[in-house]
Amino acid sequence: MLSDRQRPILLANARIVDPSRDLDFPGDLLIVDGTIREAKRGIGAAGVPEGTDIVECRGRIVAPGLVDMRAFVGEPGAEGRETISSASQAAVAGGVTTIICQPDTQPAIDDPTIVDFIQRRARDTGMVHVHPMAALTKGLQGQEMTEIGLLKAAGAVAFTDGARSVTNSQVMRRALTYARDFGALIVHHTEDPDLTGEGVMNEGEFAARLGLVGAPKAAETIMLERDIRLVTLTGGRYHAASLTCAESLDVLRRAKDAGLHVTASASINHLTLNEIDVGPYRTFFKLSPPLRAEDDRRALVAALAEGLIDVVVSDHNPQDVEVKRLPFAEAAAGAIGIETMLPASLRLVHNGEIKLITLLKALSTRPAELLGLPGGTLRPGAPADVVVIDPDAPWIVDRDELKSKCRNTPFDEARLQGRAVCTIVAGRTVYEYV
Amino acid sequence: MNIAPKSSFVLSSRHLLGIEGLSYADIVGLLDLAGEFVELNRQIEKKTAGLRGRTLINLFFEASTRTQASFELAGKRLGADVMNMSVSSSSIRKGETLIDTAITLNAMHPDIIVVRHHASGAVELLAQKVDCSVINAGDGQHEHPTQALLDALTIRRRKGEISGLTVAICGDILHSRVARSNIILLNTLGARVRVVAPSTLLPPGIERFGVEVTRDMREGLAGADIVMMLRLQRERMNGSFVPSVQEYFAYYGLDQKKLAYAKSDALVMHPGPMNRGVEIDSIVADGAQSLIREQVEMGVAVRMAVLEALSRNLPNA
Numbered sequence: 001m002l003s004d005r006q007r008p009i010l011l012a013n014a015r016i017v018d019p020s021r022d023l024d025f026p027g028d029l030l031i032v033d034g035t036i037r038e039a040k041r042g043i044g045a046a047g048v049p050e051g052t053d054i055v056e057c058r059g060r061i062v063a064p065g066l067v068d069m070r071a072f073v074g075e076p077g078a079e080g081r082e083t084i085s086s087a088s089q090a091a092v093a094g095g096v097t098t099i100i101c102q103p104d105t106q107p108a109i110d111d112p113t114i115v116d117f118i119q120r121r122a123r124d125t126g127m128v129h130v131h132p133m134a135a136l137t138k139g140l141q142g143q144e145m146t147e148i149g150l151l152k153a154a155g156a157v158a159f160t161d162g163a164r165s166v167t168n169s170q171v172m173r174r175a176l177t178y179a180r181d182f183g184a185l186i187v188h189h190t191e192d193p194d195l196t197g198e199g200v201m202n203e204g205e206f207a208a209r210l211g212l213v214g215a216p217k218a219a220e221t222i223m224l225e226r227d228i229r230l231v232t233l234t235g236g237r238y239h240a241a242s243l244t245c246a247e248s249l250d251v252l253r254r255a256k257d258a259g260l261h262v263t264a265s266a267s268i269n270h271l272t273l274n275e276i277d278v279g280p281y282r283t284f285f286k287l288s289p290p291l292r293a294e295d296d297r298r299a300l301v302a303a304l305a306e307g308l309i310d311v312v313v314s315d316h317n318p319q320d321v322e323v324k325r326l327p328f329a330e331a332a333a334g335a336i337g338i339e340t341m342l343p344a345s346l347r348l349v350h351n352g353e354i355k356l357i358t359l360l361k362a363l364s365t366r367p368a369e370l371l372g373l374p375g376g377t378l379r380p381g382a383p384a385d386v387v388v389i390d391p392d393a394p395w396i397v398d399r400d401e402l403k404s405k406c407r408n409t410p411f412d413e414a415r416l417q418g419r420a421v422c423t424i425v426a427g428r429t430v431y432e433y434v
Numbered sequence: 435m436n437i438a439p440k441s442s443f444v445l446s447s448r449h450l451l452g453i454e455g456l457s458y459a460d461i462v463g464l465l466d467l468a469g470e471f472v473e474l475n476r477q478i479e480k481k482t483a484g485l486r487g488r489t490l491i492n493l494f495f496e497a498s499t500r501t502q503a504s505f506e507l508a509g510k511r512l513g514a515d516v517m518n519m520s521v522s523s524s525s526i527r528k529g530e531t532l533i534d535t536a537i538t539l540n541a542m543h544p545d546i547i548v549v550r551h552h553a554s555g556a557v558e559l560l561a562q563k564v565d566c567s568v569i570n571a572g573d574g575q576h577e578h579p580t581q582a583l584l585d586a587l588t589i590r591r592r593k594g595e596i597s598g599l600t601v602a603i604c605g606d607i608l609h610s611r612v613a614r615s616n617i618i619l620l621n622t623l624g625a626r627v628r629v630v631a632p633s634t635l636l637p638p639g640i641e642r643f644g645v646e647v648t649r650d651m652r653e654g655l656a657g658a659d660i661v662m663m664l665r666l667q668r669e670r671m672n673g674s675f676v677p678s679v680q681e682y683f684a685y686y687g688l689d690q691k692k693l694a695y696a697k698s699d700a701l702v703m704h705p706g707p708m709n710r711g712v713e714i715d716s717i718v719a720d721g722a723q724s725l726i727r728e729q730v731e732m733g734v735a736v737r738m739a740v741l742e743a744l745s746r747n748l749p750n751a
Contacts, residue, residue, distance in 0.1 A: 144673020147677040181633050
């Protein structure tokens with residue numbers, strides 16, 4: 001798939017947006033040997049090596065490729081739902097050049113040999129960079145910490161129990177303490193499972209009207225509060241995997257104000273949808289954590305705009321029709337999102353809720369920084385992971401045309417404005433929208 | 435019998451409950467006396483008369499082969515009558531058992547009781563209930579004074595002087611009474627003490643023990659004269675305090691590569707029993723820099739010195 005030697009690429013007459021350096025200017029970007037050579041005004045055809053592909057961007061945005069910090073990929077064990085190959089096709093169509101896959105696989109990514117397996121599969125079948133997060137506890141059982149040192153040395157970029165919370169505070173304390181010695185980041189799904197109980201959507205009026213058991217916001221804030229206390233105690237590095245409600249943002253703000261190593265993500269779903277979207281029991285809107293009230297969504301967007309929320313994730317979670325075409329309470333939770341994350345988030349820009357550069361920072365620069373990855377920047381010398389974005393192109397999502405193996409998108413038939421039109425990974429063009 | 439130590443050192447206190455509370459002079463006096471016993475123990479005629487007529491009880495609430503054997507031999511070489519008692523801790527409720535046992539034994543008029551107990555502070559509690567001398571042979575995660583003394587004797591005989599040496603104590607500091615006693619003793623004698631462990635095996639506040647703290651073996655062993663390894667209990671290896679044996683050995687196990695960070699003439703110690711392949715590699719444990727067998731020899735001498743020095747203080751001595 002990879003050609004041995006790539007021709008240099010000049011992305012000409014673009015709007016260069018580099019959130020890592022707070023730059024937003026009209027100019028050209030030159031890519032040579034898989035790395036960014038320079039980004040400046042007026043490189044032009046005269047200033048490039050012989051044989052350079054010149055791509056006329058006509059004022060479109062050139063930005064660092066997106067780094068999706070939370071995506072479920074079915075390898076190993078659930079290849080029917082998604083493979084590294086299918087996920088990476090969805091990724092490039094969405095402008096994502098780095099996927100951080102989650103350890104809730106079968107078997108779980110809790111052993112260095114499985115990290116190695118993921119890396120080999122990514123090299124052989126992927127089109128984007130794929131880095132696994134490793135399990136924080138063995139078998140995701142929440143009892144015994146994994147080999148954090150050896151897993152990190154093998155290439156795990158962070159440690160998480162995926163969609164599960166570590167309810168045992170002693171286990172969490174020791175994991176944070178131990179991980180600190182290795183500078184490892186712990187990413188945690190903040191939900192008290194006992195308090196959520198049988199809850200399947202946000203607790204409140206809408207759940208009551210639908211006759212569904214509600215999941216209270218306090219299940220999230222309680223776990224986040226506990227975690228912050230443990231971070232205070234241990235000095236560990238901590239990232240909340242997906243915050244959804246205004247109360248959690250207050251907790252997060254206090255932690256950051258106190259100077260703790262605490263950061264957080266919000267999923268594209270929680271930034272652009274709310275509980276009312278569930279409508280008549282639409283299971284593609286059944287998520288964990290659940291979609292919240294509109295006030296919570298607005299608070300999340302405001303937090304993103306001011307940088308309190310660090311990262312936007314797709315929380316990509318492919319589910320078969322068989323587990324979605326069920327009564328709401330019995331259906332599986334999760335939505336695909338890697339391909340629609342960028343266009344859906346551009347809604348926030350078009351609505352004037354957030355600046356483009358701020359959004360792109362949360363989609364690329366911040367996750368790369370938190371995970372210690374070289375992407376997320378257009379700095380000269382950085383790997384040429386780049387996306388060309390047409391911010392205005394109108395299109396309608398057709399779930400049958402999405403690249404993921406599963407169709408469970410909450411954005412089916414959504415009218416979106418803007419999308420990735422060209423995706424470049426390590427200097428090679430891997431996607432072009434025609 | 436014409437052999438007897440020349441030193442007339444007398445321990446000023448009735449009991450030996452910990453290194454804490456011993457003066458510099460106490461420690462040096464014990465080490466000097468122990469040094470004489472090392473020589474006596476290497477003769478064919480090993481028996482002296484310091485404890486003739488005395489009764490020594492080894493009261494072990496926690497299983498121990500080497501410490502118990504070491505005290506038994508020490509008592510016998512000094513001419514005492516030695517009785518070993520192993521008490522199962524599960525028999526009766528613990529507090530009751532301990533004090534009841536103390537009162538019962540006290541009625542038999544022993545002169546010295548050597549006690550090991552799984553609970554920190556238990557030996558001191560027992561000492562309050564008896565009229566004889568009590569020696570702490572290890573209480574919970576608190577102190578193990580004779581181990582620290584034998585370690586010091588071993589170091590002193592090899593390096594001449596403890597003052598100015600850099601000693602790295604590595605491994606499970608959190609649960610180690612050996613570490614606590616050694617930190618106090620080595621600091622008293624003027625060594626520079628470092629502790630090296632993953633954060634999960636360091637007690638909070640360890641920085642205020644007068645030690646340098648590091649989580650990295652390379653940093654901790656750099657320039658060390660002595661590398662003292664601690665035992666990691668099996669139940670702590672599999673995810674509770676450290677993830678696995680493989681990972682622990684990779685980052686904290688003493689192998690030749692890590693030992694090379696220390697001074698070229700650094701010496702390796704371990705209080706035993708060792709977990710080969712966990713905290714220490716066999717090649718190092720059995721290698722030329724290892725003092726581990728010598729520690730055992732010093733153990734008998736140190737315990738003889740402690741018994742002798744305490745007995746000189748006993749009534750009718």
